[in-house]
Amino acid sequence: MEYKTHIRVRNLSVSYGKEQALKNVTVDLPEKKITAIIGPSGCGKTTLLKSFNRLIDSIDGIKVQGEVYLNGDNIYGPGIDVTHLRKKMGLLSQRPHPLPMSIYDNVAYGPRIHGIRKKRRLNEIVEHYLRESSLWDEVKDRLHTPASRLSVGQQQKLCLARGLAVEPQIILGDEPTSALDPNASQRIEKKFLQLKEKYTIIIVTHILRQAMRLADYVVFMYLGELIEHGPAQRVFKEPQEELTRGYIKGVII
Amino acid sequence: MKLRFVEEKFFNLLMVVSTVLIVASLVAILVTVFIKGLPALRLSMITQVPKGGFYLGKEGGILNAILGSLYLAGGATVLAIFISLPIVIYFNVYAPERSVFVNLCRFSLDVLWGVPSIVFGAFGFTIMLFFGLRASLLGGIIAVALLILPVMSRAMDEVVKMVPRGLLEASYSLGATKLETSVKVVVRQALPGILTAVLVAFGRGIGDAASVIFTAGFTDSIPISLMRPAATLPLAIFFQLGTPFPEVQERAYASALVLTFMILVISIAARLLTKSFTKHVIK
Numbered sequence: 243m244e245y246k247t248h249i250r251v252r253n254l255s256v257s258y259g260k261e262q263a264l265k266n267v268t269v270d271l272p273e274k275k276i277t278a279i280i281g282p283s284g285c286g287k288t289t290l291l292k293s294f295n296r297l298i299d300s301i302d303g304i305k306v307q308g309e310v311y312l313n314g315d316n317i318y319g320p321g322i323d324v325t326h327l328r329k330k331m332g333l334l335s336q337r338p339h340p341l342p343m344s345i346y347d348n349v350a351y352g353p354r355i356h357g358i359r360k361k362r363r364l365n366e367i368v369e370h371y372l373r374e375s376s377l378w379d380e381v382k383d384r385l386h387t388p389a390s391r392l393s394v395g396q397q398q399k400l401c402l403a404r405g406l407a408v409e410p411q412i413i414l415g416d417e418p419t420s421a422l423d424p425n426a427s428q429r430i431e432k433k434f435l436q437l438k439e440k441y442t443i444i445i446v447t448h449i450l451r452q453a454m455r456l457a458d459y460v461v462f463m464y465l466g467e468l469i470e471h472g473p474a475q476r477v478f479k480e481p482q483e484e485l486t487r488g489y490i491k492g493v494i495i
Numbered sequence: 496m497k498l499r500f501v502e503e504k505f506f507n508l509l510m511v512v513s514t515v516l517i518v519a520s521l522v523a524i525l526v527t528v529f530i531k532g533l534p535a536l537r538l539s540m541i542t543q544v545p546k547g548g549f550y551l552g553k554e555g556g557i558l559n560a561i562l563g564s565l566y567l568a569g570g571a572t573v574l575a576i577f578i579s580l581p582i583v584i585y586f587n588v589y590a591p592e593r594s595v596f597v598n599l600c601r602f603s604l605d606v607l608w609g610v611p612s613i614v615f616g617a618f619g620f621t622i623m624l625f626f627g628l629r630a631s632l633l634g635g636i637i638a639v640a641l642l643i644l645p646v647m648s649r650a651m652d653e654v655v656k657m658v659p660r661g662l663l664e665a666s667y668s669l670g671a672t673k674l675e676t677s678v679k680v681v682v683r684q685a686l687p688g689i690l691t692a693v694l695v696a697f698g699r700g701i702g703d704a705a706s707v708i709f710t711a712g713f714t715d716s717i718p719i720s721l722m723r724p725a726a727t728l729p730l731a732i733f734f735q736l737g738t739p740f741p742e743v744q745e746r747a748y749a750s751a752l753v754l755t756f757m758i759l760v761i762s763i764a765a766r767l768l769t770k771s772f773t774k775h776v777i778k
Contacts, residue, residue: 329670
């Protein structure tokens with residue numbers, strides 16, 4: 243299978259003070275596919291993910307070396323507008339973090355920031371993306387109630403709608419189902435499979451089965467190093483590296 | 496094994512006793528003010544300014560002090576909010592984590608919190624002398640703002656600190672700047688706590704006599720200008736209690752009742768007014 247590259251990572255090293263979180267990572271992530279970043283806890287999965295939208299910038303004593311190319315531009319290069327870059331990626335975190343406002347305002351938050359003021363246009367956007375994340379029917383009668391009253395699963399869908407509303411190209415998921423019950427997780431997974439038609443999806447997961455269910459492409463990390471990457475089928479069936487084999491068999495946790 | 500249960504019982508008892516003690520003294524204070532103040536409370540007290548011989552037991556009221564206190568504490572609170580919010584946002588959003596500078600600032604504010612209010616009054620007075628100002632409402636506002644700034648900003652700081660990191664990241668990842676995130680997310684999330692901080696600071700400001708005695712002065716007329724002296728309730732209470740006349744002393748308790756009631760009304764009103772803004776807070 244041929245892949246079109248969306249994110250090109252070259253020799254990316256990230257360290258927090260003395261601790262090196264990522265060591266010289268080089269990988270190409272395919273467009274409009276689901277990429278799963280897997281590996282044991284503390285292996286740098288989340289750091290890699292958050293380096294794509296530069297959320298790691300604000301961490302104390304962080305040092306980033308190397309390049310990450312998005313559509314050919316190095317996002318760590320000079321003259322990059324970080325807010326513009328982040329707009330291109332929607333983030334789903336481990337626990338949903340709805341903003342302290344109504345359901346409607348949560349979805350409209352991004353568009354408003356980026357300059358959309360017209361009430362009618364905002365209404366359209368809110369409805370469209372709540373439908374996109376399959377939340378519309380559950381909340382259409384209470385759009386102006388606080389987002390905090392939704393269940394955790396609904397909150398995660400809301401966060402998805404909120405992220406999609408800024409029209410990103412990429413969806414980043416940092417263990418996006420880890421706080422959800424099995425039912426809600428399943429719904430989010432299903433959503434991802436639909437969304438990959440339009441978006442490049444990159445998720446960090448420690449659930450191997452989830453990676454097997456969802457991923458087209460797999461990146462295996464271990465202690466900050468990229469051990470193996472490739473099409474999911476191949477990596478899961480015929481891992482080339484001893485460490486990958488061990489992790490998939492459940493020897494390395 | 497036995498000792499542990501005794502321990503448990505002992506500390507349980509200790510907690511109950513302290514709670515009762517605190518609540519009882521609060522009630523005792525309120526009841527005293529009420530019992531002693533209510534008989535002397537007349538409508539004229541809150542609608543009139545002191546007339547000639549008021550402090551000797553003649554006609555008049557404390558409207559000058561009620562309005563003076565409201566203007567003074569209100570002005571100082573507003574001023575302190577405009578200084579505290581940026582400080583707190585800087586501490587928690589802009590400054591790097593574990594910043595030495597921020598910790599130094601927090602420590603300084605904590606020290607200032609403990610400085611007696613008379614020192615703020617004396618300091619404010621020195622500054623005023625330097626600028627050639629006389630005792631005035633403006634001077635009082637500035638002195639009280641300085642007095643309540645540490646309370647307000649540290650109390651706000653503690654609640655803003657509790658805003659989850661993930662909430663900030665959620666906002667950043669939508670392309671929001673730090674300012675947008677601070678104003679639209681952080682302040683909204685911390686609003687109930689911020690409001691408490693403001694009310695605590697307001698309470699301290701309106702109840703303080705020592706910081707205003709030199710800076711705002713005292714007058715029997717209603718304050719009409721920032722540059723003129725202004726009366727305050729705590730000083731009015733002080734002056735009335737200081738007279739040898741029982742009927743004037745009773746009026747002091749009535750004034751205290753008015754002060755307590757004002758704080759109560761303002762606290763409740765502020766809570767009700769901001770209720771619609773705080774219902775969205777993520778718990």
